[in-house]
Amino acid sequence: MSHAFDILGDPVRRRILELLADGQRASGEIVEVIAAEFAISQPAVSQHLRVLRDSGFATSRADGRRRLYAIAPERFDEIDAWVQRFRRTWEPRFEALATEVARGKKARRVEE
Amino acid sequence: MSHAFDILGDPVRRRILELLADGQRASGEIVEVIAAEFAISQPAVSQHLRVLRDSGFATSRADGRRRLYAIAPERFDEIDAWVQRFRRTWEPRFEALATEVARGKKARRVEE
DNA sequence: GACTTATATAATTGACGACTTATCTATTCT
DNA sequence: AGAATAGATAAGTCGTCAATTATATAAGTC
Numbered sequence: 001m002s003h004a005f006d007i008l009g010d011p012v013r014r015r016i017l018e019l020l021a022d023g024q025r026a027s028g029e030i031v032e033v034i035a036a037e038f039a040i041s042q043p044a045v046s047q048h049l050r051v052l053r054d055s056g057f058a059t060s061r062a063d064g065r066r067r068l069y070a071i072a073p074e075r076f077d078e079i080d081a082w083v084q085r086f087r088r089t090w091e092p093r094f095e096a097l098a099t100e101v102a103r104g105k106k107a108r109r110v111e112e
Numbered sequence: 113m114s115h116a117f118d119i120l121g122d123p124v125r126r127r128i129l130e131l132l133a134d135g136q137r138a139s140g141e142i143v144e145v146i147a148a149e150f151a152i153s154q155p156a157v158s159q160h161l162r163v164l165r166d167s168g169f170a171t172s173r174a175d176g177r178r179r180l181y182a183i184a185p186e187r188f189d190e191i192d193a194w195v196q197r198f199r200r201t202w203e204p205r206f207e208a209l210a211t212e213v214a215r216g217k218k219a220r221r222v223e224e
Numbered sequence: 225g226a227c228t229t230a231t232a233t234a235a236t237t238g239a240c241g242a243c244t245t246a247t248c249t250a251t252t253c254t
Numbered sequence: 255a256g257a258a259t260a261g262a263t264a265a266g267t268c269g270t271c272a273a274t275t276a277t278a279t280a281a282g283t284c
Binding site: 122124152153155156159160174176177178 | 241242243244245246250251252
Protein backbone atom coordinates (compact mmCIF):
# COMPACT_ATOMS: atom_id res chain seq x y z
CA MET A 1 0.00 0.00 0.00
CA SER A 2 1.34 3.41 -0.88
CA HIS A 3 2.22 5.83 1.85
CA ALA A 4 -0.49 8.12 3.13
CA PHE A 5 1.40 11.23 2.03
CA ASP A 6 1.65 9.97 -1.53
CA ILE A 7 -2.13 10.08 -1.63
CA LEU A 8 -2.46 13.45 0.09
CA GLY A 9 0.19 15.03 -2.08
CA ASP A 10 -2.53 16.25 -4.39
CA PRO A 11 -4.61 19.37 -3.79
CA VAL A 12 -7.75 17.98 -5.40
CA ARG A 13 -7.75 14.90 -3.20
CA ARG A 14 -7.13 17.00 -0.12
CA ARG A 15 -10.07 19.21 -1.01
CA ILE A 16 -12.31 16.21 -1.58
CA LEU A 17 -11.42 14.92 1.86
CA GLU A 18 -12.21 18.31 3.35
CA LEU A 19 -15.64 18.14 1.77
CA LEU A 20 -16.19 14.68 3.16
CA ALA A 21 -15.10 15.84 6.58
CA ASP A 22 -18.38 17.76 6.77
CA GLY A 23 -20.31 14.59 6.15
CA GLN A 24 -20.93 12.09 3.40
CA ARG A 25 -21.55 13.33 -0.10
CA ALA A 26 -22.60 11.85 -3.43
CA SER A 27 -20.08 11.72 -6.22
CA GLY A 28 -22.10 14.26 -8.16
CA GLU A 29 -22.02 16.80 -5.37
CA ILE A 30 -18.28 16.41 -5.08
CA VAL A 31 -17.86 16.79 -8.81
CA GLU A 32 -19.92 19.96 -8.72
CA VAL A 33 -17.70 21.63 -6.12
CA ILE A 34 -14.36 20.35 -7.34
CA ALA A 35 -15.04 20.97 -11.01
CA ALA A 36 -15.88 24.56 -10.15
CA GLU A 37 -12.87 25.11 -7.92
CA PHE A 38 -10.26 23.31 -10.00
CA ALA A 39 -11.79 23.44 -13.47
CA ILE A 40 -11.46 19.72 -14.09
CA SER A 41 -13.84 17.20 -15.60
CA GLN A 42 -16.12 14.62 -14.02
CA PRO A 43 -13.87 11.70 -14.93
CA ALA A 44 -10.91 13.47 -13.37
CA VAL A 45 -12.78 13.74 -10.09
CA SER A 46 -14.00 10.18 -10.38
CA GLN A 47 -10.44 8.97 -10.73
CA HIS A 48 -9.44 10.83 -7.61
CA LEU A 49 -12.34 9.24 -5.79
CA ARG A 50 -11.08 5.88 -6.92
CA VAL A 51 -7.63 6.61 -5.54
CA LEU A 52 -9.14 7.66 -2.23
CA ARG A 53 -11.22 4.49 -2.13
CA ASP A 54 -8.38 2.20 -3.10
CA SER A 55 -6.04 3.77 -0.61
CA GLY A 56 -8.49 3.53 2.26
CA PHE A 57 -9.09 7.24 2.84
CA ALA A 58 -12.70 7.05 1.78
CA THR A 59 -15.47 4.51 1.44
CA SER A 60 -18.38 4.48 -0.95
CA ARG A 61 -21.75 2.82 -0.94
CA ALA A 62 -24.35 2.66 -3.66
CA ASP A 63 -27.58 4.59 -3.16
CA GLY A 64 -29.70 4.10 -6.24
CA ARG A 65 -27.67 5.38 -9.10
CA ARG A 66 -25.60 7.59 -6.86
CA ARG A 67 -22.49 6.72 -4.91
CA LEU A 68 -22.19 8.12 -1.45
CA TYR A 69 -18.67 8.79 -0.26
CA ALA A 70 -17.53 9.10 3.31
CA ILE A 71 -14.29 9.50 5.21
CA ALA A 72 -12.56 6.34 6.41
CA PRO A 73 -10.61 7.70 9.35
CA GLU A 74 -8.10 4.89 9.90
CA ARG A 75 -5.35 6.17 7.68
CA PHE A 76 -5.34 9.56 9.29
CA ASP A 77 -4.06 7.98 12.46
CA GLU A 78 -1.08 6.83 10.46
CA ILE A 79 -0.29 10.39 9.43
CA ASP A 80 -0.80 11.65 12.91
CA ALA A 81 1.61 9.07 14.26
CA TRP A 82 4.24 10.07 11.73
CA VAL A 83 3.88 13.77 12.39
CA GLN A 84 4.00 13.46 16.15
CA ARG A 85 7.69 12.77 16.26
CA PHE A 86 8.44 16.16 14.75
CA ARG A 87 6.16 18.23 16.90
CA ARG A 88 7.68 19.73 19.96
CA THR A 89 4.94 22.33 20.37
CA TRP A 90 2.05 20.12 21.32
CA GLU A 91 4.15 18.33 23.92
CA PRO A 92 4.30 21.31 26.29
CA ARG A 93 0.72 22.18 25.45
CA PHE A 94 -0.33 18.69 26.32
CA GLU A 95 1.72 18.86 29.48
CA ALA A 96 -0.04 22.10 30.30
CA LEU A 97 -3.44 20.55 29.72
CA ALA A 98 -2.55 17.52 31.77
CA THR A 99 -1.40 19.80 34.55
CA GLU A 100 -4.61 21.78 34.37
CA VAL A 101 -6.57 18.59 34.56
CA ALA A 102 -4.62 17.39 37.55
CA ARG A 103 -5.08 20.71 39.35
CA GLY A 104 -8.74 20.81 38.43
CA LYS A 105 -9.26 17.34 39.79
CA LYS A 106 -7.52 18.23 43.02
CA ALA A 107 -9.43 21.48 43.35
CA ARG A 108 -12.72 19.73 42.88
CA ARG A 109 -11.80 17.07 45.32
CA VAL A 110 -11.18 19.76 47.90
CA GLU A 111 -14.52 21.35 47.08
CA GLU A 112 -16.56 18.22 47.50
CA MET B 113 4.27 28.68 -0.48
CA SER B 114 3.37 25.18 -1.53
CA HIS B 115 1.26 23.03 0.70
CA ALA B 116 2.98 20.93 3.33
CA PHE B 117 1.73 17.72 1.78
CA ASP B 118 3.19 18.60 -1.58
CA ILE B 119 6.58 18.58 0.11
CA LEU B 120 6.00 15.40 2.08
CA GLY B 121 4.61 13.57 -0.90
CA ASP B 122 8.06 12.22 -1.60
CA PRO B 123 9.56 9.21 0.16
CA VAL B 124 13.12 10.53 0.04
CA ARG B 125 12.17 13.78 1.73
CA ARG B 126 10.17 11.95 4.35
CA ARG B 127 13.15 9.74 5.09
CA ILE B 128 15.47 12.73 5.36
CA LEU B 129 13.13 14.30 7.88
CA GLU B 130 13.07 11.07 9.85
CA LEU B 131 16.85 11.17 10.01
CA LEU B 132 16.77 14.76 11.20
CA ALA B 133 14.20 13.90 13.83
CA ASP B 134 16.99 12.05 15.68
CA GLY B 135 19.05 15.24 15.72
CA GLN B 136 20.91 17.50 13.36
CA ARG B 137 23.03 15.95 10.66
CA ALA B 138 25.53 17.15 8.08
CA SER B 139 24.59 16.97 4.42
CA GLY B 140 27.23 14.32 3.86
CA GLU B 141 25.82 12.03 6.51
CA ILE B 142 22.38 12.37 5.01
CA VAL B 143 23.70 11.66 1.54
CA GLU B 144 25.42 8.56 2.84
CA VAL B 145 22.25 7.08 4.27
CA ILE B 146 19.85 8.17 1.55
CA ALA B 147 22.15 7.25 -1.33
CA ALA B 148 22.41 3.76 0.13
CA GLU B 149 18.71 3.34 0.77
CA PHE B 150 17.37 4.89 -2.42
CA ALA B 151 20.32 4.53 -4.79
CA ILE B 152 20.38 8.16 -5.81
CA SER B 153 23.25 10.61 -6.27
CA GLN B 154 24.59 13.37 -4.04
CA PRO B 155 23.03 16.13 -6.14
CA ALA B 156 19.68 14.42 -5.96
CA VAL B 157 19.83 14.46 -2.18
CA SER B 158 21.11 18.02 -2.19
CA GLN B 159 18.12 19.08 -4.25
CA HIS B 160 15.77 17.48 -1.78
CA LEU B 161 17.54 19.30 1.02
CA ARG B 162 17.00 22.51 -0.85
CA VAL B 163 13.30 21.83 -1.14
CA LEU B 164 13.12 21.12 2.57
CA ARG B 165 14.97 24.33 3.34
CA ASP B 166 12.94 26.47 0.97
CA SER B 167 9.68 25.06 2.23
CA GLY B 168 10.56 25.61 5.88
CA PHE B 169 10.74 22.00 6.98
CA ALA B 170 14.45 22.18 7.70
CA THR B 171 17.11 24.72 8.45
CA SER B 172 20.79 24.60 7.66
CA ARG B 173 23.81 26.37 9.09
CA ALA B 174 27.37 26.34 7.86
CA ASP B 175 29.96 24.54 9.96
CA GLY B 176 33.27 24.83 8.18
CA ARG B 177 32.74 23.31 4.83
CA ARG B 178 29.88 21.21 6.05
CA ARG B 179 26.21 22.12 6.25
CA LEU B 180 24.34 21.03 9.31
CA TYR B 181 20.67 20.38 8.79
CA ALA B 182 18.00 20.36 11.44
CA ILE B 183 14.25 20.05 11.67
CA ALA B 184 12.23 23.27 11.65
CA PRO B 185 9.10 22.16 13.47
CA GLU B 186 6.70 24.95 12.55
CA ARG B 187 5.24 23.43 9.43
CA PHE B 188 4.42 20.19 11.16
CA ASP B 189 1.85 22.05 13.21
CA GLU B 190 0.14 22.94 9.95
CA ILE B 191 -0.12 19.28 9.01
CA ASP B 192 -1.32 18.34 12.42
CA ALA B 193 -4.02 20.99 12.26
CA TRP B 194 -5.21 19.69 8.92
CA VAL B 195 -5.28 16.09 10.00
CA GLN B 196 -7.09 16.76 13.26
CA ARG B 197 -10.41 17.36 11.58
CA PHE B 198 -10.45 13.82 10.24
CA ARG B 199 -9.52 12.04 13.41
CA ARG B 200 -12.41 10.89 15.43
CA THR B 201 -10.31 9.05 17.97
CA TRP B 202 -8.60 11.96 19.71
CA GLU B 203 -11.60 14.30 19.43
CA PRO B 204 -13.46 12.89 22.40
CA ARG B 205 -10.19 12.78 24.32
CA PHE B 206 -9.52 16.42 23.62
CA GLU B 207 -13.07 17.41 24.42
CA ALA B 208 -12.67 15.60 27.69
CA LEU B 209 -9.44 17.44 28.45
CA ALA B 210 -10.89 20.80 27.48
CA THR B 211 -13.86 20.16 29.70
CA GLU B 212 -11.62 19.22 32.54
CA VAL B 213 -9.62 22.38 32.07
CA ALA B 214 -12.72 24.52 32.03
CA ARG B 215 -14.06 22.89 35.15
CA GLY B 216 -10.68 23.11 36.82
CA LYS B 217 -10.42 26.82 36.08
CA LYS B 218 -13.87 27.44 37.47
CA ALA B 219 -13.18 25.37 40.52
CA ARG B 220 -10.02 27.29 41.26
CA ARG B 221 -11.69 30.62 40.79
CA VAL B 222 -14.24 29.63 43.39
CA GLU B 223 -11.47 28.56 45.70
CA GLU B 224 -9.62 31.87 45.59
C1' DG C 225 -38.15 -0.96 -23.96
C1' DA C 226 -36.06 3.50 -25.21
C1' DC C 227 -34.16 7.72 -22.92
C1' DT C 228 -31.94 10.09 -19.48
C1' DT C 229 -29.11 10.57 -15.41
C1' DA C 230 -25.21 9.20 -12.37
C1' DT C 231 -20.92 7.42 -12.18
C1' DA C 232 -17.02 4.60 -13.56
C1' DT C 233 -13.56 2.93 -16.83
C1' DA C 234 -10.41 3.00 -21.05
C1' DA C 235 -7.03 4.95 -23.86
C1' DT C 236 -4.14 8.76 -24.79
C1' DT C 237 -1.63 13.05 -24.00
C1' DG C 238 1.12 16.35 -21.61
C1' DA C 239 3.27 18.63 -17.68
C1' DC C 240 5.93 18.49 -13.94
C1' DG C 241 9.26 17.04 -10.93
C1' DA C 242 12.85 13.85 -9.64
C1' DC C 243 16.68 12.12 -11.47
C1' DT C 244 21.30 12.29 -14.18
C1' DT C 245 26.18 14.26 -15.33
C1' DA C 246 28.96 18.20 -15.32
C1' DT C 247 30.43 22.13 -13.05
C1' DC C 248 30.77 25.83 -9.64
C1' DT C 249 31.81 27.75 -4.89
C1' DA C 250 33.67 27.64 -0.49
C1' DT C 251 36.59 25.78 3.09
C1' DT C 252 40.47 23.18 4.95
C1' DC C 253 45.12 21.16 4.54
C1' DT C 254 50.02 20.90 3.12
C1' DA D 255 49.08 29.04 -3.62
C1' DG D 256 47.51 24.44 -5.12
C1' DA D 257 45.05 20.22 -4.08
C1' DA D 258 41.41 18.04 -1.86
C1' DT D 259 36.99 17.82 0.29
C1' DA D 260 32.02 19.19 1.14
C1' DG D 261 28.25 20.77 -0.79
C1' DA D 262 25.27 23.43 -4.09
C1' DT D 263 23.80 24.65 -8.67
C1' DA D 264 22.95 24.14 -13.90
C1' DA D 265 21.14 21.93 -17.81
C1' DG D 266 18.93 18.21 -19.79
C1' DT D 267 16.33 13.62 -19.82
C1' DC D 268 12.69 10.75 -18.64
C1' DG D 269 8.94 8.50 -16.03
C1' DT D 270 4.92 9.16 -13.58
C1' DC D 271 0.64 10.74 -12.81
C1' DA D 272 -3.19 13.75 -13.49
C1' DA D 273 -5.64 15.47 -16.97
C1' DT D 274 -8.43 14.79 -21.46
C1' DT D 275 -12.20 12.68 -24.66
C1' DA D 276 -14.84 8.80 -25.57
C1' DT D 277 -17.34 5.04 -23.95
C1' DA D 278 -19.31 1.62 -20.77
C1' DT D 279 -22.45 0.25 -16.95
C1' DA D 280 -26.22 0.62 -14.15
C1' DA D 281 -30.37 2.72 -12.20
C1' DG D 282 -34.38 5.47 -12.59
C1' DT D 283 -38.14 7.67 -15.82
C1' DC D 284 -41.55 7.91 -19.59
